[in-house]
Amino acid sequence: MEQTIVAPATPNGTSALAVIRVSGNESRTILQKMLGVKNAIPRTANLAEMRHPESGKLLDSLVYIFYQSPHSYTGEDSLELFPHGNPLIVRNILQAMCSIQNVRIAYPGEYTKRAFLNGKMDLVQAESVAEVIHSQTLAGVENAHKLLSGKFSSDIHALAHQLKNLYASIELDVDFVEEEADPDVSGWKERFDEIQNRIQNLIAHFKNSGTLNRNPRVVFYGAPNAGKSSLLNALLKENRVLVSNIPGTTRDFIEATLHLSSGDVTLIDTAGIADIPQNELDKRSMEQSESAIESADLSICLVDITSVQTEESQKLLAKARAKKSWIIYSKKDLKENFSETNSADEIFLSAKTGEGLENFCKKLEATLFPQGESSDEYWITSERECAALKEASAGIDRIQILLRENPAAELIAFEMRQVTNALASIIGEISSEDVLQTIFSGFCIGK
Ligand SMILES: Nc1nc2c(c(=O)[nH]1)N(C=O)[C@@H](CNc1ccc(C(=O)N[C@@H](CCC(=O)O)C(=O)O)cc1)CN2
Ligand SMILES: Nc1nc2c(ncn2[C@@H]2O[C@H](COP(=O)(O)OP(=O)(O)OP(=O)(O)O)[C@@H](O)[C@H]2O)c(=O)[nH]1
Numbered sequence: 001m002e003q004t005i006v007a008p009a010t011p012n013g014t015s016a017l018a019v020i021r022v023s024g025n026e027s028r029t030i031l032q033k034m035l036g037v038k039n040a041i042p043r044t045a046n047l048a049e050m051r052h053p054e055s056g057k058l059l060d061s062l063v064y065i066f067y068q069s070p071h072s073y074t075g076e077d078s079l080e081l082f083p084h085g086n087p088l089i090v091r092n093i094l095q096a097m098c099s100i101q102n103v104r105i106a107y108p109g110e111y112t113k114r115a116f117l118n119g120k121m122d123l124v125q126a127e128s129v130a131e132v133i134h135s136q137t138l139a140g141v142e143n144a145h146k147l148l149s150g151k152f153s154s155d156i157h158a159l160a161h162q163l164k165n166l167y168a169s170i171e172l173d174v175d176f177v178e179e180e181a182d183p184d185v186s187g188w189k190e191r192f193d194e195i196q197n198r199i200q201n202l203i204a205h206f207k208n209s210g211t212l213n214r215n216p217r218v219v220f221y222g223a224p225n226a227g228k229s230s231l232l233n234a235l236l237k238e239n240r241v242l243v244s245n246i247p248g249t250t251r252d253f254i255e256a257t258l259h260l261s262s263g264d265v266t267l268i269d270t271a272g273i274a275d276i277p278q279n280e281l282d283k284r285s286m287e288q289s290e291s292a293i294e295s296a297d298l299s300i301c302l303v304d305i306t307s308v309q310t311e312e313s314q315k316l317l318a319k320a321r322a323k324k325s326w327i328i329y330s331k332k333d334l335k336e337n338f339s340e341t342n343s344a345d346e347i348f349l350s351a352k353t354g355e356g357l358e359n360f361c362k363k364l365e366a367t368l369f370p371q372g373e374s375s376d377e378y379w380i381t382s383e384r385e386c387a388a389l390k391e392a393s394a395g396i397d398r399i400q401i402l403l404r405e406n407p408a409a410e411l412i413a414f415e416m417r418q419v420t421n422a423l424a425s426i427i428g429e430i431s432s433e434d435v436l437q438t439i440f441s442g443f444c445i446g447k
C-alpha cells in the first residue's frame with residue numbers, strides 16, 4: 001500500500017466526462033505538480049488545468065476533488081479527476097501520472113481492497129460493492145444495498161457475540177464445578193440450539209446471484225388456440241409472435257420482455273398442450289412447454305372462455321389449480337355475460353379488445369414486484385459466505401454430539417473457536433491473501 005494507484009473509474013469509450021481515481025500518498029504530489037494546487041480544500045470540486053509533470057504540456061482542463069486521509073473511500077489521501085470523456089485524454093493523464101515515482105495503475109478491485117484493509121468496510125460489504133455495480137435487476141440492486149449497508153454484517157456480529165457470551169458462561173460453569181464433578185450441561189444444549197437456528201436461518205437466505213439477477217419469468221400455457229400468443233402480442237403492443245386460428249401455431253417456446261413500471265418481466269409463450277399429441281413434433285413441443293412451466297416464477301393457464309365446459313378445459317383447470325397457476329379466461333369479447341364468481345386468481349380478458357389487460361398488468365406488477373414494507377430481509381449471494389456459514393453450522397453440530405456423548409469443556413471450547421473463526425472469516429476479521437486475491441480480482445479496474 002506504499003504505492004499510489006491510479007485508474008479510470010468509467011468505461012473506456014467516448015463520453016461527456018470520464019472519472020479517474022487516484023489513491024495514496026502521491027495524490028498531493030499530483031495535485032502540486034500536475035494541477036498546480038498547493039493547499040487543496042478537501043471534498044470540494046474545483047476547476048484546474050492539468051499538465052504533464054515534466055513537459056508541462058496541457059493534458060486537459062478538468063474538475064477535481066481531493067479527499068484527505070482518513071476521510072476517503074479508501075481511507076488514504078485520494079483524488080478524483082473529471083476530464084472530458086475522450087479515451088485519448090484519459091490514457092494520456094494516466095500515463096503522465098505514472099511517470100511520477102511510486103505511482104502505478106491499480107489492479108482490479110484495489111480501491112475497495114484498500115478500503116477493506118483500512119477498516120472502511122468489512123468483507124461482506126466489500127463483496128457487495130461488486131454486486132451493486134453488476135446487478136441486472138432492481139431487486140438485485142436493492143439487495144446489494146442492504147448488504148452494503150451492513151445488515152448481514154451486523155447479524156454476523158450478533159451471532160459472534162452470542163457465541164462469546166456462551167463461551168464465557170461455560171467457562172464460568174466449568175471453573176465453578178472444578179474437579180468435583182462434571183459440569184451441568186443441560187442448559188447449554190438449548191443455547192447452542194438457538195445459535196444453530198439462527199445460522200440455519202441465514203443459510204436459508206442464500207440465493208445465487210444468478211436467480212436474484214434475472215427478470216421474473218412468467219409462462220403462458222393452455223390448450224392449442226386458447227389465445228396465448230395473441231395475449232403476448234397484446235401485452236407487448238406488437239406482433240411479436242405468429243397468431244392463427246389453426247391449433248398448434250406456436251411450436252417452440254418464445255421469450256419476450258415486458259416492461260412494467262417497477263421492472264422487466266420475461267414472458268414465455270408456449271406451444272398449446274393437447275390431451276393427446278397428434279405426432280412426434282407435437283409431443284416434443286408439449287414436453288418443452290411442460291419444462292418451461294416448471295422453470296417459471298409464475299405460470300398462467302389460459303382457457304378459451306367459449307370452451308370452459310369441455311372436458312379438456314376442465315382437466316386443464318384442475319391441473320392449473322393443483323399447480324397454483326393463475327387462470328385467465330381469454331376471448332372475453334366472445335362471451336360478455338360469463339359469471340365472474342371464481343377465485344381471486346382468475347382473470348377475464350380479451351386480447352382482441354384489450355379489456356382486462358391493464359388490470360392484469362397491475363396484478364402482475366403487484367405480485368412480482370411487491371412494494372411497501374421495504375423489509376429488513378436480504379439474500380446472501382456469495383458462495384464464500386454461504387460456505388463459511390455451513391462450516392459454522394457443522395461446528396455446532398459437533399458440539400451437540402459432544403454434549404450428548406462427552407461434554408469435556410476443552411473439546412467444546414475447541415469446536416467453539418472453529419465456529420467463531422468461520423463467522424469471523426465471513427466479515428474478514430480473519431482472511432488470507434489468497435481469499436482476498438480471489439475476491440478482488442473479480443472486480444472492475446477502478447473499483
Ligand atoms: N465521486 C464519487 N462518487 C461515488 C463514489 C466515489 O468514490 N466517488 N462511491 C464509491 O464507491 C460511491 C459512494 N460511496 C462512497 C463511500 C465513501 C466515501 C468517503 O469519502 N468516505 C469517507 C468520508 C465519509 C463522510 O464524510 O461522510 C469516510 O468513510 O471516511 C465516498 C463515497 C458512489 N459514488
Ligand atoms: N375474439 C377473440 N379472438 C381471439 C382472442 N385472442 C385470440 N383470438 C383468436 O384465437 C385464435 C388462436 O389464437 P392464438 O393466439 O394463436 O392461440 P394460441 O393459444 O397461441 O394457440 P397455439 O399457438 O396453437 O397453442 C386466433 O384466431 C386469434 O385471432 C380474443 O381475445 N378475442
Ligand SMILES: [Mg+2]
Nearest residue numbers: 228229249250
Ligand atoms: Mg400460439
